[in-house]
Amino acid sequence: MTARKEFNRLTAAEAAAAIAGGELKAADLMASCLDRVADREPFVHAFQRLDADAARAAAERADSSQPKGPLHGVPFVAKDIIDTADFPTGWGSPVHAERRPGRDASCIQLLKDAGAILVGKSVTTEFACFHPGPTANPRNLAHTPGGSSSGSAAAVADFMVPFALGTQTSGSLVRPGAFCGVLAYKPTHGDFDLDGVMGVAASLDTLGGFARSVDDLMLLRRALCPNLGRAHTVSGWRPRIALMRGPHWAEGSMEMRDVCERALAVLADAGAAVGELSTPEIFLDLSARQKIIMTYETARARIFEYRRHRDRISAAFAEIVEAGLATSHDDYASALDAADRARRVHDAQFLEFDVILSPAAAGEAPKGLHATGDPLYSRGWTLLHAPLVSVPAGIGPNGLPLSVQLVGRRNADDVLLQAARWIAPRLDPGLPEPD
Amino acid sequence: MTARKEFNRLTAAEAAAAIAGGELKAADLMASCLDRVADREPFVHAFQRLDADAARAAAERADSSQPKGPLHGVPFVAKDIIDTADFPTGWGSPVHAERRPGRDASCIQLLKDAGAILVGKSVTTEFACFHPGPTANPRNLAHTPGGSSSGSAAAVADFMVPFALGTQTSGSLVRPGAFCGVLAYKPTHGDFDLDGVMGVAASLDTLGGFARSVDDLMLLRRALCPNLGRAHTVSGWRPRIALMRGPHWAEGSMEMRDVCERALAVLADAGAAVGELSTPEIFLDLSARQKIIMTYETARARIFEYRRHRDRISAAFAEIVEAGLATSHDDYASALDAADRARRVHDAQFLEFDVILSPAAAGEAPKGLHATGDPLYSRGWTLLHAPLVSVPAGIGPNGLPLSVQLVGRRNADDVLLQAARWIAPRLDPGLPEPD
Numbered sequence: 001m002t003a004r005k006e007f008n009r010l011t012a013a014e015a016a017a018a019i020a021g022g023e024l025k026a027a028d029l030m031a032s033c034l035d036r037v038a039d040r041e042p043f044v045h046a047f048q049r050l051d052a053d054a055a056r057a058a059a060e061r062a063d064s065s066q067p068k069g070p071l072h073g074v075p076f077v078a079k080d081i082i083d084t085a086d087f088p089t090g091w092g093s094p095v096h097a098e099r100r101p102g103r104d105a106s107c108i109q110l111l112k113d114a115g116a117i118l119v120g121k122s123v124t125t126e127f128a129c130f131h132p133g134p135t136a137n138p139r140n141l142a143h144t145p146g147g148s149s150s151g152s153a154a155a156v157a158d159f160m161v162p163f164a165l166g167t168q169t170s171g172s173l174v175r176p177g178a179f180c181g182v183l184a185y186k187p188t189h190g191d192f193d194l195d196g197v198m199g200v201a202a203s204l205d206t207l208g209g210f211a212r213s214v215d216d217l218m219l220l221r222r223a224l225c226p227n228l229g230r231a232h233t234v235s236g237w238r239p240r241i242a243l244m245r246g247p248h249w250a251e252g253s254m255e256m257r258d259v260c261e262r263a264l265a266v267l268a269d270a271g272a273a274v275g276e277l278s279t280p281e282i283f284l285d286l287s288a289r290q291k292i293i294m295t296y297e298t299a300r301a302r303i304f305e306y307r308r309h310r311d312r313i314s315a316a317f318a319e320i321v322e323a324g325l326a327t328s329h330d331d332y333a334s335a336l337d338a339a340d341r342a343r344r345v346h347d348a349q350f351l352e353f354d355v356i357l358s359p360a361a362a363g364e365a366p367k368g369l370h371a372t373g374d375p376l377y378s379r380g381w382t383l384l385h386a387p388l389v390s391v392p393a394g395i396g397p398n399g400l401p402l403s404v405q406l407v408g409r410r411n412a413d414d415v416l417l418q419a420a421r422w423i424a425p426r427l428d429p430g431l432p433e434p435d
Numbered sequence: 436m437t438a439r440k441e442f443n444r445l446t447a448a449e450a451a452a453a454i455a456g457g458e459l460k461a462a463d464l465m466a467s468c469l470d471r472v473a474d475r476e477p478f479v480h481a482f483q484r485l486d487a488d489a490a491r492a493a494a495e496r497a498d499s500s501q502p503k504g505p506l507h508g509v510p511f512v513a514k515d516i517i518d519t520a521d522f523p524t525g526w527g528s529p530v531h532a533e534r535r536p537g538r539d540a541s542c543i544q545l546l547k548d549a550g551a552i553l554v555g556k557s558v559t560t561e562f563a564c565f566h567p568g569p570t571a572n573p574r575n576l577a578h579t580p581g582g583s584s585s586g587s588a589a590a591v592a593d594f595m596v597p598f599a600l601g602t603q604t605s606g607s608l609v610r611p612g613a614f615c616g617v618l619a620y621k622p623t624h625g626d627f628d629l630d631g632v633m634g635v636a637a638s639l640d641t642l643g644g645f646a647r648s649v650d651d652l653m654l655l656r657r658a659l660c661p662n663l664g665r666a667h668t669v670s671g672w673r674p675r676i677a678l679m680r681g682p683h684w685a686e687g688s689m690e691m692r693d694v695c696e697r698a699l700a701v702l703a704d705a706g707a708a709v710g711e712l713s714t715p716e717i718f719l720d721l722s723a724r725q726k727i728i729m730t731y732e733t734a735r736a737r738i739f740e741y742r743r744h745r746d747r748i749s750a751a752f753a754e755i756v757e758a759g760l761a762t763s764h765d766d767y768a769s770a771l772d773a774a775d776r777a778r779r780v781h782d783a784q785f786l787e788f789d790v791i792l793s794p795a796a797a798g799e800a801p802k803g804l805h806a807t808g809d810p811l812y813s814r815g816w817t818l819l820h821a822p823l824v825s826v827p828a829g830i831g832p833n834g835l836p837l838s839v840q841l842v843g844r845r846n847a848d849d850v851l852l853q854a855a856r857w858i859a860p861r862l863d864p865g866l867p868e869p870d
Contacts, residue, residue: 085739102534109739190771195634195736203625226735228764300661301630304520304544329663333846336625344779411768 007032012074012162013215016115019062019073026073030059030117033075037119037160040434043141045134046155048080049087050120058117070219072115078165079149080121081128082207083196084108091198092124092133092148095309105196107165107207107224114223119161122151125372127302128167128200131314132372137180138434139400143365146176147372149210153180156210158434163211163220168382169200169294171361171375173208174405177390179365179373181401181431182210183424185217185417186378188410189385192224201297203336204290204382214421217389221413231414239419240273242353244407247284248376253363259394259402260359263427267357270426277349277356282342286380289335293383296332299324339383343410346384350409355419360405364396377405387413389420393427401431442467447509447597448650451550454497454508461508465494465552468510472554472595475869478576480569481590483515484522485555493552505654507550513600514584515556516563517642518631519543526633527559527568527583530744540631542600542642542659549658554596557586560807562737563602563635566749567807572615573869574835578800581611582807584645588615591645593869598646598655603817604635604729606796606810608643609840612825614800614808616836616866617645618859620652620852621813623845624820627659636732638771639725639817649856652824656848666849674854675708677788679842682719683811688798694829694837695794698862702792705861712784712791717777721815724770728818731767734759774818778845781819785844790854795840799831812840822848824855828862836866 007029010018018024034052041047055075062073083089083101085108090097108118123133125148135150137143138158145154149166153176156164166173168186177184185208192207199205209220222228243264249257268274299306299321305313306321313321349356359377366373381388387408394402406423408416442464445453453459469487476482490510497508518524518536520543525532543553558568560583570585572578573593580589584601588611591599601608603621612619620643627642634640644655657663678699684692703709734741734756740748741756748756784791794812801808816823822843829837841858843851 085743096538099537101536103531104739104743106735106738109742110735113738113742190638193634193732193735194637196739199628199630202629225764226731226760227762296661297628300541300545300628303541303548304539304631307544307548308520308538325661327662329660337846411772 008036008159010162011213011216012071012211012219013213015074015162016071020067026059026062027056029073030055030075033119033161040138040158040160044136044138044154044158046122046151046158046160048090048121048123048151051086054086055117055119062115062117067115069114071111071223074116075119075161076111076116076163076165077120077122077152077155077161078108078118079152079167080124081167081198082108082165084118084121086118087121089121092126092128093305094312095305101196103196106193110224122155122164124148125150126314126317128169128172128198129298129317129320130372131316132369136369137365139181140398143367143400144179144369144372146179146365148172149176150372153177153182153184153210156212157182163209163216165207165209167197168206168208168378169204170290170382171378174378174388174390175361175373175375177210178360178401178403181392182212183214183217184208184210184390186388187221187413188387191413199301201294201301203293203297206382214417214424218417221417231418233418238272239354239422240352241267242275242277242356244277244279244356244358246279246358247287251362251376252359255394255396255402256359256361256363260357260404263393263404264357266426267423275353277353280345282338282345283380286342286383287376289338290379290383292327292331292335295320295324296327343384346386347409350412354415356407358405358407360390360403364398364400364402381407385410387416389416391420391424391427392429392431394429395431399432401429443471443594445597446648446651447506447646447654448648450597451506451509455502461494461497462491464508465490465510468554468596475573475593475595479571479573479589479593481557481586481593481595483525483556483558483586486521489521490552490554497550497552502550504549506546506658509551510554510596511546511551511598511600512555512557512587512590512596513543513553514587514602515559516602516633517543517600519553519556521553522556524556527561527563528740529747530740536631538631541628545659557590557599559583560585561749561752563604563607563633564733564752564755565807566751567804571804572800574616575833578802578835579614579804579807581614581800583607584611585807588612588617588619588645591647592617598644598651600642600644602632603641603643603813604639605725605817606813609813609823609825610796610808610810612645613795613836613838616827617647618649618652619643619645619825621817621823622656622848623822626848634736636729636736638728638732641817649852649859653852656852666853673707674789674857675787676702677710677712677791679712679714679791679793681714681793682722682815684794686797686811687794690829690831690837691794691796691798695792695839698828698839699792701861702858710788712788715780717773717780718815721777721818722811724773725814725818727762727766727770730755730759731762778819781821782844785847789850791842793840793842795825795838799833799835799837816842820845822851824851826855826859826862827864827866829864830866834867836864
């Protein structure tokens with residue numbers, strides 16, 4: 001076991017195994033995580049709410065009780081658009097700063113059932129859109145952590161907690177995962193239940209999470225999808241991987257293109273069957289269609305806040321609502337229809353390949369905390385309802401992470417995660433640790 | 436104009452036109468509706484919450500202000516799983532009886548934007564599932580109004596309000612509409628935003644409504660779908676209608692089968708092109724698959740209530756959660772996959788026909804208030820995400836309504852509503868009015 005102050009660097013799977021094996025006390029793990037939070041939170045600003053005393057007490061209760069499940073005693077945080085009985089859930093807006101839902105969202109209760117301990121709520125951008133919160137990128141405090149699941153990505157990257165919950169409507173898991181250099185997992189749309197999670201755009205919203213190992217993402221999935229079958233693992237299995245450059249290849253940085261091509265070569269060398277898929281015609285305007293759908297639906301979902309509390313919403317968010325209210329229902333409906341057709345095209349691509357490899361973001365996290373970067377590289381995949389894993393694969397010119405995005409067939413999350421488990425350690429760029 | 440005490444019998448479209456034309460005061464309409472509520476509520480029990488003073492005040496404000504929209508001054512009620520700023524929203528459960536969401540759901544704000552006035556919250560079954568509330572069928576108080584949108588259907592059938600909001604996960608709009616003898620409209624899945632509406636099973640949940648004229652359903656749709664294009668109306672247009680008996684034809688009553696076949700004949704006589712469609716093979720187990728999906732998802736969505744408040748949930752509801760927790764994720768995922776394939780088969784049926792006509796329920800509303808009847812005839816259509824309109828078309832042996840269910844292509848709600856507008860008056864059975 002590492003020295004006490006290092007317990008916070010364990011993955012959820014490692015920590016849970018150590019606790020279950022009697023080698024580690026949940027209270028010591030929690031103390032180590034809270035020490036890290038105390039050291040770093042003044043700079044990182046990952047937390048919207050934190051109750052250290054309650055977390056310590058819960059860890060002590062975990063130590064004196066029978067193991068509840070596979071995450072017994074493991075701390076986590078949840079994006080502040082996810083309802084919790086013990087904390088207000090403020091949606092990243094002063095309008096709802098003291099909103100008290102009085103119950104735990106389904107995902108929170110299921111994680112508690114698995115034994116995990118909720119430490120606090122993590123910063124989200126305003127209404128999980130673009131107006132940023134105070135969170136900084138733990139790998140370089142002058143750079144954005146990405147958004148909208150900013151605090152969750154930063155907390156995991158900074159070793160404050162081993163895993164965290166976030167959501168994605170455009171690229172709000174994949175992008176902060178890439179910018180902060182941690183794994184991000186967006187399941188197939190609908191696969192994790194959204195009960196108690198603020199809706200942004202219902203056709204797109206997906207609950208997911210961040211972790212530092214694929215095993216942890218698998219544990220998360222097992223906790224949130226009751227009665228998941230055992231994965232069929234074949235010894236020596238190697239994924240078949242197709243590079244798809246996608247419609248925005250040329251718009252990204254050279255280092256992003258490099259990291260994707262290099263990743264494919266590394267994985268081929270390691271024994272994976274690799275190839276390329278050209279971008280289907282129908283994918284070319286998916287990003288534009290995703291924007292239409294998101295704007296239309298976000299305007300509707302936030303119409304109460306826009307009408308009744310316009311003085312307390314940002315100008316940037318008001319513009320989104322106004323754009324949505326000006327979007328025609330015909331355009332919205334044809335975007336939905338095109339997405340439905342594109343999903344079938346997407347699924348049909350997985351005959352010869354298990355996963356698609358594509359860029360996760362345009363490049364490194366941009367400088368400045370006034371914006372969270374562009375979700376362009378995930379908009380289309382999110383609209384396709386495809387499961388995604390963002391995997392660190394390189395280091396950019398500013399010393400910040402570069403990631404690739406693994407894309408699966410709809411409802412083939414198990415295959416995607418197995419592939420990610422084979423791929424992630426082989427691409428590990430050996431990122432310098434946060435301070 | 437009818438005598439004052441009869442204003443409550445106007446449809447929303449008639450009332451809004453009269454108010455806009457200066458022939459009717461919103462305050463008089465409201466007074467008439469509230470008189471009706473005062474007379475009948477002690478027997479019907481449609482309301483979970485009612486604020487008559489606030490409703491009167493809002494109507495007076497409407498009379499002294501510029502028209503806000505096409506429903507200016509028109510009263511409505513909303514199922515008590517829909518969040519409201521002015522009323523608690525209790526989900527039909529003692530667990531959340533005093534739950535105060537502190538904001539209006541998107542649908543409520545959009546209706547207020549259109550000028551409509553929320554009078555109160557209507558009774559829902561427990562968590563919008565099967566355990567009934569106190570509501571009686573206004574056409575015969577000894578019979579169930581159906582569920583789960585019990586109070587909304589009863590309030591509209593009983594002339595308490597011209598229209599009401601409800602939701603459907605299995606058959607919770609179509610069935611109470613049929614049992615109470617009013618029109619019910621379930622849009623294409625996702626077409627009305629569910630922001631602020633309690634989730635039951637996200638893959639199935641659909642917001643919709645009840646009214647006494649198809650014009651009102653069209654007004655509702657226009658209010659909840661901003662920037663809807665003008666419908667293309669061709670003069671003399673007549674819908675092409677296909678009878679589909681469906682997988683449960685033989686399980687229903689003789690009078691239900693009669694009413695469907697008679698409806699087809701009546702519509703053919705009136706000049707519609709009619710025909711029959713056989714039930715596609717892939718539809719045969721849709722009801723079973725819908726049950727698997729609903730049970731799995733409902734268990735997940737209510738896991739907090741089940742774990743933390745089991746003493747205050749019904750035995751019937753606890754059984755649903757337990758069945759869901761025992762359902763395998765593999766069965767759930769293959770049901771979702773089959774549904775996806777069946778949706779394409781469904782859409783492909785609308786080349787020669789505009790709407791499908793099928794049974795809305797097994798027959799008349801069953802006697803007794805201890806159960807709300809069987810959603811069997813809507814489970815499959817709901818899983819297909821198809822838009823539905825339930826239309827009164829006959830009178831059964833107990834003098835209670837019998838309805839047919841009109842089914843449209845996904846995202847062709849405009850065509851479905853236009854067809855319903857042509858069909859409904861031609862099938863009007865001349866139901867005896869509630870007392």
